[in-house]
Amino acid sequence: EHFLARIKAHDGHINALITCTENEALDDARRADAALADGTAGALTGIPLVHKDIFLTEGVRTTCASRMLDNFVAPFDATVVAKLKQAGVVSLGKANMDEFAMGSSNETSYYGASRNPWDAERIAGGSSGGSAAAVAAGFAPLATGTDTGGSVRQPAALTGLTGLKPTYGRCSRWGIVAFASSLDQAGGFARSAEDLALMLGAMAGFDPKDSTSAQQDVPDYLAELAQPLAGIKIGRPREFFAAGLDAATGAAVDAAIEQYRQLGAEIVDISLPNVGLSVPTYYVVAPAEASSNLARFDGVRYGHRADSPANLKDLYSRSRGEGFGREVQRRIMIGAYVLSHGYYDAYYLQAQKVRQLIAADFERAFANVDLIIGPTTPTPAYKLGEKNNDPVTMYLDDIYTVSANLAGLPALSAPCGMVEGLPVGMQLIGPQFAEGRLLAATHAYQ
Ligand code: GLN
Secondary structure, eight states: OHHHHHHHHHHHHHOOEEEEOHHHHHHHHHHHHHHHHTTOOOTTTTOEEEEETTBOBTTBBOOTTOGGGTTOBOSSOOHHHHHHHHTTOEEEEEEOOSGGGOOSSSTTOTTOOOEETTEEEEEOOSSSHHHHHHHHTTSOSEEEEEOSSSTTHHHHHHHTOEEEEOOTTSSOOTTBOOSSTTTOOEEEEESSHHHHHHHHHHHOSOOTTOTTSOOOOOOOHHHHTTOOOTTOEEEEEGGGGSTTSOHHHHHHHHHHHHHHHHTTOEEEEEOOTTGGGHHHHHHHHHHHHHHHHGGGOSSSSSSOOOSSOSSHHHHHHHHHHHHSOHHHHHHHHHHHHHHSTTTTIIIIIHHHHHHHHHHHHHHHHHTTOSEEEEESSSSSOOBTTSSTTOHHHHHHGGGGTHHHHHHTOOEEEEEEEEETTEEEEEEEEOSTTOHHHHHHHHHHHO
16 A cells, blocks of 8 residues: 555656556455465565566556557466466556667657656666666565666666666566567566565576576575675676766776775676677667567557558558557668568678677686676666657667677676766676576675
8 A cells, every 4th residue: 555655646757657556456465464464475475566568467458668559458477477476476557668668768658758766857767667667766666677688777777776687588588578589588676686586586487388488497596695705706898988988977886896896806807899799789689570579560460450441451551550659660670671681691690690709708708707797877867858869879878788688698787876866877797597696796785
C-alpha cells in the first residue's frame, strides 16, 4: 500500500509506469502475508517490483511501449516473470520503456518519456527508463529490465541505481519481446548489489524453452557477496577514458578506482584495441536482427491493424506504418538494408567479424585481470529533447555499454558519485558467468 500510494502521488509526473496493477498487487500481497504467517515465506516473498513492459505477463497487457501492441494481452508469463512470481514477489505493474527497447532516453515510448526523479526535466535513460525511474522514485525496491546494448546499465547510472546485465544466456529470453536475439538479456535494478544478488538468484537458470539459455547451475549469489576483494586484479582500459568522456564523470570513476585500490584490489592499465568499433558494429547487428524479429508484426496475427485495407499489401504497410514509431521504422530500414543482397557482405558479415575481434579483446584481457572497470555513460543525464532529433549522437553515447553485449559478458553499473547534482555510474565487466564476482566487488565498494 505504501508503494501504491507513492505511485498514485507521483507517477502522473514521473511517467514510470504504463500499467499499474493495483488490485492484483493487493491480492498477491495478501497471499504473501499468509505465507509469512504460516512460515512458508522466502527472502523475496511480498517484495514489490515492476516489470519492464517487454516481459509478457499473463492477463496483463504488454505494450513494449508501442502503438503496435497497445492492446496486446499475452496468454502466458515470461519465464523470468514466472520465476520471480514463484519466489513470491508482488508485481505492481509494467514499466515504461523506449518503443521495442530501441533508444537511450525513453523518448521513443508511445506513452511519452519517463522523467528522471533526480531532475524531472532530464531523461531517466533507456530503454529500461521506466524501471529505473520507478526504483529511483521509491515506487518499488526492485525492477526488471532488459539490456541489448546498455538498457539496464545506462538508466541505472543516470538514476543512481545498481543495475546488472547478466551473461548472455544466464536468464531465459522466453516471453521477452525480441529486439536483437543474439544480444538481448534480462536484468535487474535495485538500490544495492545485495538486493540484486537476491533478485538474480530468482531470475536466472536454464530454460528448455530458450535454446540459448545456459545449462549452468545458479550459484548462491548472496553467499558469493562475501568473496574478498584483496588480491583481485581490476583492468582499467585506456580506451574507456579517452576523448568524449565528460571530465567530471571520468573523475568520479577514477575516484572509485582509487577506492578499489585502497580496498586491496590491484589496478592494471589495459587496452581493448577494438572496442572503439563497438558502436558501428552494434548498430549493424542490432537493427539486422530487429528487422527480422519485427517482421511478425504484420497486422494479421496480433497487434495493431489498419482500418479497411484495400488489399494485403495495404494492410501490411499501413498497419506497420501506423503501429511503429519513427525510431523503430528507422531500425527496420537499416536492418533490411544491411541484410540485403549486395550489402550483406559489406555490412552484416563485416560487423560479425568485428564482433569476434571485440570478444577476443575481452578474452585476452581476462587472461590477466578478474574484472574490468570504466564509466557507464559519457555524461550524466541530459535534458529531455536534447538529443531527440539526432539519432547518431544518441547512438554514440552507447560507447561504453554495447561491447559487453557484443561479447556476451556480464556487466553491472553502480553509483560512484554525483556530477552537478546528478548521479553517475561506474561499470564493472566480468568474464562469462562471473555475476557473483561483479556483485561481490560492488558490495565491497558499497
Ligand atoms: N541504446 C541502445 C539502442 O538504442 C540499447 C538499447 C537496449 O539495450 N535495449 O539500441
